[in-house]
Amino acid sequence: MAVTRRIFLKSSAMAMVGTGALPAWLARAAYAAVPPGQKQKILVAIFQRGAADGLNIVVPHAEQAYYAARPSIHIPAPSRGAAPDAAAIDLDGFFGLHPALAPLKPLWDQQHLAIIHAAGSPDPTRSHFDAQDFMESGTPGVRDTDDGWLNRALLVDPTRSPSPVRAVAMSAQLPLTLQGHAPALAISNLDAFKVAGPVNLTGDSFEAMYDQAADAVLHPAGQETFNAINVLRKLDFHHYQPANGALYPQSPLGNSLKQLAQLIKARVGLEVAFADVGGWDHHFNEGNTNGQLASRLRDFSTSIGAFWTDLGSIGEDVVVVTMSEFGRTVHQNGTGGTDHGHANVMFVLGGPVRGGKVYGQWPGLAPEQLYQGRDLAVTTDFRDVLGEVVDRHLGVNRLQSVFPGFPARPAAYRGFMRT
Template identity: 50%
Template sequence: MTTRRAFLKSGGLALFGIGLGGLPSFLARAAETGNTLINPFKRRKVLVCIFQRGAMDGLMAVTPFNDQYLKAARPTLFMSAAKGGKGTPLIDLDGQFGLHPAMKAFEPMFLEKRLAIVHGVGSPNKTRSHFDAQDYMESGTPYSKGTPSGWLNRAVGLLGHEAATPFQAVSLTSSMPRSFYGDSPAVAINNLQDFSIQMRGNVKGASMAAKSFEDLYDQTSPGLLKETGKESFDAMKMLQKTDIKNYRPANNVVYPVSPLGNALKQIAQLIKMDVGMEVAFAESGGWDTHFNQGTEQGIFARNVSDLSNSIMAFWSDMSGYQDDVTLMTMTEFGRTVKQNGTGGTDHGRASCSFILGNDVNGGIVHQNIRPLSADNLEDGRDLAVSTDFRSMFSAVADKHLSINNDKVLFPDWKGEKITVMKG
C-alpha cells in the first residue's frame, strides 16, 4: 500500500523506471480518436531551466574581448570582435563583451532587451568535480552534500497552491534530475510519444506498472483516491488525446534535431496543452572541452549553436505564451582562463548564464568581472566567481513565479538577489 500512496502523492503517475515498449493501448486508442478535452487548469507562469552538463566555457561563449590577459592566455582560442580580420568576429554586445558567432540567434533578443547574460556566475564551493558541483548547484546548498531536496522541488513547494495536476513540474530527461528531488510532485518524461515516465527520484524502490492508467485507477482503493483530485486524471486524459507525434510548432518553426531541441519542443507542447505545468527542466551535454575546443568551428561552436538555436526555436514557438515563460540556463562551473596543451580548457570556476523572457532586465551583460591578470584570478588560474548562483536563481524564481522565501529556497544563504529581472 505504501507504493500506491506514493503514486497518489506524486500526482497520479506510477510508471516508475519502466520502458513500455511503445504507447500503451489506451493511449493509442485515444490518439486515434483525435478528440480534445476541455482544459481544466488555470494558465500559470512557467519557468524553464536548462542545465548545461560538463561545464561551459563562459569566456568563449561571451568573451571580454578587450582583455589582453585573456588574449595572451589563449593564443589559439582567443576570438576577436574586430571586423575584417581573420575568421568570423564575435558579436559585439556592448563594447566590452562579444557573443560567440555561432550564437547569432541570440543577438535579436539581446537587442530587444529580452535576453540577459549573467557573467562570472558560479558556486562558492571550489570543487572541480562535475558530479559534486552539479549536486551542489541542483540542491542549492553548495556546502551541504546531504540535502535531500533540490532547489526546483522546493520552488514548487513554495508556489502557494496544491498541485492539481501531475504535470506541475516536468523534466524532459531519461531520469529525474537532482533539482527535482523532494516531496513536491515532479515527473521525468524521456519522450512524450513513447510515454516512458519516472516518478520522483527520491522514491526508492517504489515501482508499479499497469497496462493502462484506467487499470491503475480501478486497482486503487476508494479511501486512497480521496488523497488525489479528479484534475490529475483529467490532465492524463488530455495527454492521451493529443496527437503528439504530429505536433506542428507555431511560425513554421523547425527545432534542431538534437536532445535539447527535442526536449524543448516537448516542453512547448506541454505548455500549449495547458496541463498545469509551472516548472520545466531540460539538459544539454558535451560541454567538457578538454581537447580540440575549436573557435568559430569545432565542438564548442556546435554546442553553442545547438543551445541558442534550440532556445530560439522554442521562443518563437511560444508566440502567444511569451509573457508567461522565462527560460534560464546554468552550468556547474566554467573553464580555465589559460588554454591547455591539447587545444582545450580545463575545469575552472565561473561561467555565464543566459536568461530569456519578457520580464527580464535584458540587453545587459550583468557582471562584475575584473581584468584577467594573474593576481585577479581565483587560485591564479580561473575567472573568479563574482555572482553566487543562488543570487541569480532566487531573482528569477522570485520574480517570475512570485516566490519570496529564500530561507526555504536556499537554506543558509543570506546574499542579495541580482537585478536581472524587471521591477
C-alpha cells in the same frame, strides 16, 4: 557519502495502502487546467552538463589578458570587415557572443536576453559530480541534500493548483534539480507517454497495482505517472507543427524544447520545466570560432531560438535560465582545450527579463584577479540569480526554503527581472 535523492515517503500511512492522500480520481477531479485568458508563469531551467567554457561563450573581447591566455582557442574581437562567423558578436563594447550564438542576438537586441557573467558557486570543487549536485540541490558544499532547488520552490506555496504536470523534466531520469517532496515528472517522449494495449486491461491494472503497492518508492512514482497520463492522453502530440516557422534542430536539446513548447501550449498547468544538454567538457581540441564548442553552441542557440520563436506571445510569461556546474581555466591547457575552472556565465531570457545587458561584476583576468591564480573568480552567487528568477517571476519569496543556509537578500539581486 550517502546519497538519497528521492523523498517518496510522504507519509507512512499513504505509503502503506495508498490512503491518507487523495485517491487518484479525486486528485484528477480537483485539478482544473488553467482557464483560457488566465496566465501561467513558467520557468524553464537548462543545465549544460560538463562545465561549459563561459569565457568563449560570452567573450571579454576587450581584455588583452584573455587573448594572451588563449593563443589558439580564443574568439577574435569583433571588427568591421571581419566575416560574421569569424569573430565575436559585439554586445556592449566589452563582451561579445560566440559567433555560433548568432540566433540569440535578436533576443539581445529586443532586450529579452540578459547575461550574468562571472556567476557560479562559492564551493571550490572542480569535480563535475559534486559541482552538478551542489548546483542542482542549491546547497554548495552540502553533499547529502536530497532534493533540488526547483522542487523546493514548488513547496513554498502549497495553495497553488496541483496540476499533475506542474513540474516536468525532459529526460528518462528525474534530475536532482526536480527531485523532492513535490510531484515531478520525467518525460522523454510526450507522444509515447502512455501504457500500450487496451487501457482497461493494461493501464488500469498497472494503475491499481501501483496505487495499492506498499512500496514507499514505487507507489508515489506510479501515482504521479498515472495522474499525468490521465491528463496527457487526451492531447495529440503526434501532429505538432511549431508556430511562426520555428525550426528546431534534430538534437536532444532541440527535441526537449520542442516538446516543452507543446506542453506549454497545451495549457495543462506546467509551471517549471527542466532540460539538460551534455558534451561541454572540452579538455582537448576545444576549437575556437569553429570546432567542438562551436558545434555545441550552434545546437544550444538554435534550440533556444526556435523555442522562443515557437512560443510567440506566450513568451511573455516564460523565463528560461541556463547554468553549468563550473567554468573552465582561463589559460588553455597543453592540448588545445581547457581544464576545470570556477566562475561561468548564465543566461536569463524571456518576456519579463530586462535584457540587452551583461549583469554582474567583472573580476578581471589579470593574474592577481584570478581565483586560485588560474580561474575566473565568482562575483555573483548562482543562488542570487536563481533566487531573483523564482522570486520575481514565480512569486516565491520565501527563499530561505529554496536555498537553505543562504541568506535571502533581494539587495543582492542583479536586477535583470522586470518587477
